[in-house]
Amino acid sequence: MESNPYLEVFIDESKEHLQAINDNLLELEKNPKDLTIVSEIFRSAHTLKGMSATMGYQDLSNLTHIMENVLDGVRNEKINVDGEMIDVVFDSMDDLEAMVMDIAEGGSGKRNVKKVVQLLEAIESGEIMETSSSSKDSSVKLHKQMKRKLEVDEFTLTVLQQSQEQGQANYMVEVRLREDCLLKAARVYMVFEVLEQLGEVIQSQPSVEQLENEEFDTSFSILLITAESKKDVSEKINKVSEIENVEVEEFSIEDYMETYNADASPKDDEVQEESERSKLEDKQNTRKHSKGRQARNKTIRINIDRLDLLMNLFEEFVIDRGRLKQVSNDLKHDELQETVERMTRVSADLQSIILNMRMVPVETVINRFPRMVRQLSRDLNKEIDLNIVGAETELDRTVIDEIGDPLVHLIRNAVDHGVESPEERKAKGKPATGTLELKAYHSGNHVFIEISDDGNGIDREKVMSKAISNGVVTKEQALNMTDIQMNELIMESGFSTADTISDVSGRGVGMDVVKNTIESLGGTITIESELNQGSTFCIQLPLTLSIISVMLVEVQKEKYAVPLSSIIETAIVKKEDVLHAHNKQVIDYRGKVVPLIFLKDILEVPQMIIEEDYYSLIIVRKGDKMAAFVVDSFIGQQEVVLKSLGDYLSGVFAISGATILGDGQVALILDSNALIK
Known part of the structure; x- marks a missing residue:
C-alpha cells in the first residue's frame, strides 16, 4: 500500500498522541495510584506503535513498544511511579517527538536511542519481566465461552454461497475488547473501518445499533466476506488499540445449517415472518452503517496552505468589493447600490466563516x-x-x-x-x-x-x-x-x-x-x-491580522488608515483651546493631558496651505499612554486588507503595512504604538 497519501495524517495523529501522553504523564506524577491515567497513556502509546509499524517506521514502533512495556508494568502494579521513572519516560518521549519531527521533515525517523532503551529496560527488569501466562490462558478460555452463533437469513446465506463460488472466503470474526476499554463504540468503529478495507461486512452480533450504543459487554461477532487470509485479517484488527483478542474462523454454510436446524424451535408463520423481517432490517442497517459512516464524520483535515490560498483570494475579493462599492456610489444607480449592499452582507458572512476556519x-x-x-x-x-x-x-x-x-x-x-x-x-x-x-x-x-x-x-x-x-x-x-x-x-x-x-x-x-x-x-x-x-x-x-477595521483619514490630501483597535474616539478641537507643556502642544482630554502628534510633520507629507480654526483629532491609546493624531479630515470607517510592504520597506517608521482602496489608491496603515512611543 502506498504510504505517502497517509503521511500527513500519520504525522498529525502522532503529534496528538504524543501530546496526550505528555499531558497524562504529568497527571500521573501528581496521582501515581490512579491506574485510569496509566490506561490512557498506554492506549495512546499502543495506537502510536501500531500506526508507526503500519507506516514502516520500525524504529519509532520499537521504542514505543519498549516504553509500552514499562507502562504495562505500572498498569499491572509491578512498577512504582516516581519522579525518576517519569523522567526516563519523558526522555523516551523526547526521542519519539524527535523521530516524528524527522519524519515530518522528510527523514526516515531513525535515531540513536540506545541510552534511553537501556534505562527503560532497567526499569522493566526483575519481577516485571515475569508475565502470568495463566491469566492470559483464562482470558482466551473465557473468550471462547462467549462465542456466539450468528443467525443468518436465507438471503445472506445465498450471498455467502455466491462469494464462495467466486473464490472469496467467509469468515466469522470474534473480537474481544480489553476490560478497561473506555470508548467501546469508538473501538468498534475502528474495527469496522479495518474490515471494510479488507472486504464486505455482512452482519454483526450484537446489531450495529447496539454496538453504537455500547449495548454489549466486551465481545462481538462479525460476518465478513474477503479475499484476505485469516492471518492478515487477525493482524490488521490487532493493530487497533485496546483489543484483547481476535479469532478468525471460516464460516461453513453446511455446518451452520446443521447447527441451526438442530437448535431451531418450531415457530408459527407470523412469528417466523416477523423474525425474518427483523433480521433483514438488521442486515440492511449494517450495510447502511458501513457505507454511511464517512458521511457522519463532521470534521476533515485541511492543509493549511489551502486555507492561506483561500484567504488570499478572499482578500482580493474584499479589495474588488470596495472598488465596486465606490463605483456604485459614484453612479448613484439604485439597483446597482442595492446589489452591492447585498453582496457586502453576504461577503461579510463569508469573511466570518473563512476567518473562523483559520482560527486555532x-x-x-x-x-x-x-x-x-x-x-x-x-x-x-x-x-x-x-x-x-x-x-x-x-x-x-x-x-x-x-x-x-x-x-x-x-x-x-x-x-x-x-x-x-x-x-x-x-x-x-x-x-x-x-x-x-x-x-x-x-x-x-x-x-x-x-x-x-x-x-x-x-x-x-x-x-x-x-x-x-x-x-x-x-x-x-x-x-x-x-x-x-x-x-x-x-x-x-x-x-x-x-x-x-x-x-x-x-x-x-x-x-x-x-x-x-x-x-x-x-x-x-x-x-x-x-x-x-x-x-x-x-x-x-x-484576533486576525489579514483583514482589519480602520479609520480612513486625509493628511494633506494623502490617505492613511488608523486601526480602530487603538482608537478611543475622534474629536474636533479649536486651536485656541490647545495648551503648551514642556515645549509641546497638548489638550485637556477628560481631565488628562494628551500630547498632539502632527502626522503631516511625522510623515513628511508635502505641505499644502490649509487654514482652519480647528484641529481634527484621533485619540489613540497604548496601555496607559494616550496621544491625539492631528489630521486634515475624516473619510470614514472601512474594512481593509492588510498587505505587507515587503522586505525593502519593512523598516519604515510608524507604517505597519498598506491597503488598496476602492478607488484603486494605496493607503498606508499607521502603527499607532510606534507613534505614541
Whole structure:
C-alpha cells in the first residue's frame, strides 16, 4: 500500500498522541495510584506503535513498544511511579517527538536511542519481566465461552454461497475488547473501518445499533466476506488499540445449517415472518452503517496552505468589493447600490466563516508548557503548580505561529525570577509551592493572554537603580515615573536585573524581543506587579491580522488608515483651546493631558496651505499612554486588507503595512504604538 497519501495524517495523529501522553504523564506524577491515567497513556502509546509499524517506521514502533512495556508494568502494579521513572519516560518521549519531527521533515525517523532503551529496560527488569501466562490462558478460555452463533437469513446465506463460488472466503470474526476499554463504540468503529478495507461486512452480533450504543459487554461477532487470509485479517484488527483478542474462523454454510436446524424451535408463520423481517432490517442497517459512516464524520483535515490560498483570494475579493462599492456610489444607480449592499452582507458572512476556519486554539502553543515548567522546577529545585485557563480560546494561525517564543520566554522568566525557592517562600509566610497561571480569553476583537505568578514581584528600587546606572533614564525622570512605567523599563533592550546569568534567563536579552514581537503583531504587553506578591504580564492581541477595521483619514490630501483597535474616539478641537507643556502642544482630554502628534510633520507629507480654526483629532491609546493624531479630515470607517510592504520597506517608521482602496489608491496603515512611543 502506498504510504505517502497517509503521511500527513500519520504525522498529525502522532503529534496528538504524543501530546496526550505528555499531558497524562504529568497527571500521573501528581496521582501515581490512579491506574485510569496509566490506561490512557498506554492506549495512546499502543495506537502510536501500531500506526508507526503500519507506516514502516520500525524504529519509532520499537521504542514505543519498549516504553509500552514499562507502562504495562505500572498498569499491572509491578512498577512504582516516581519522579525518576517519569523522567526516563519523558526522555523516551523526547526521542519519539524527535523521530516524528524527522519524519515530518522528510527523514526516515531513525535515531540513536540506545541510552534511553537501556534505562527503560532497567526499569522493566526483575519481577516485571515475569508475565502470568495463566491469566492470559483464562482470558482466551473465557473468550471462547462467549462465542456466539450468528443467525443468518436465507438471503445472506445465498450471498455467502455466491462469494464462495467466486473464490472469496467467509469468515466469522470474534473480537474481544480489553476490560478497561473506555470508548467501546469508538473501538468498534475502528474495527469496522479495518474490515471494510479488507472486504464486505455482512452482519454483526450484537446489531450495529447496539454496538453504537455500547449495548454489549466486551465481545462481538462479525460476518465478513474477503479475499484476505485469516492471518492478515487477525493482524490488521490487532493493530487497533485496546483489543484483547481476535479469532478468525471460516464460516461453513453446511455446518451452520446443521447447527441451526438442530437448535431451531418450531415457530408459527407470523412469528417466523416477523423474525425474518427483523433480521433483514438488521442486515440492511449494517450495510447502511458501513457505507454511511464517512458521511457522519463532521470534521476533515485541511492543509493549511489551502486555507492561506483561500484567504488570499478572499482578500482580493474584499479589495474588488470596495472598488465596486465606490463605483456604485459614484453612479448613484439604485439597483446597482442595492446589489452591492447585498453582496457586502453576504461577503461579510463569508469573511466570518473563512476567518473562523483559520482560527486555532491557543492550546496548540501552550500544551508544551506543563512539561517545560516541570523540568525547569526540577532544575531550579523549586515547587511550582501551573494552572492553565482558557486553552480553548482561538486565535488566527498567523498570530499563533508568532506568539509561541514570547510566551516561552515569559514562562521561563516567571519560573526563574518570579517564583521563589521553597525555603524563601516559607520564610515569607507563603506556601512552599508557588503558583503560575496562564489565562487566555476573548474580549471584543482581541485575545488577552495573562501570565501571573505569586512570587517576588518587581522591585521598583532595584529597577530604578539599574535604569539610572545604565543611562536608560535620569534620576529626575525615574522619580516621576509611575509603577507601570517603571515596570515597562525591564522591556528595554539589554536591560536585566538578574544578579547572575543562568541557562534559564537573565542574559539581558529577551524581554525587548518579546515586546517587539508582540507589537509587530499589532498587540501590546503591560505589566502589573506588587513586591513579594507577584506579577502579571498581560498580552493583548488582535484576533486576525489579514483583514482589519480602520479609520480612513486625509493628511494633506494623502490617505492613511488608523486601526480602530487603538482608537478611543475622534474629536474636533479649536486651536485656541490647545495648551503648551514642556515645549509641546497638548489638550485637556477628560481631565488628562494628551500630547498632539502632527502626522503631516511625522510623515513628511508635502505641505499644502490649509487654514482652519480647528484641529481634527484621533485619540489613540497604548496601555496607559494616550496621544491625539492631528489630521486634515475624516473619510470614514472601512474594512481593509492588510498587505505587507515587503522586505525593502519593512523598516519604515510608524507604517505597519498598506491597503488598496476602492478607488484603486494605496493607503498606508499607521502603527499607532510606534507613534505614541
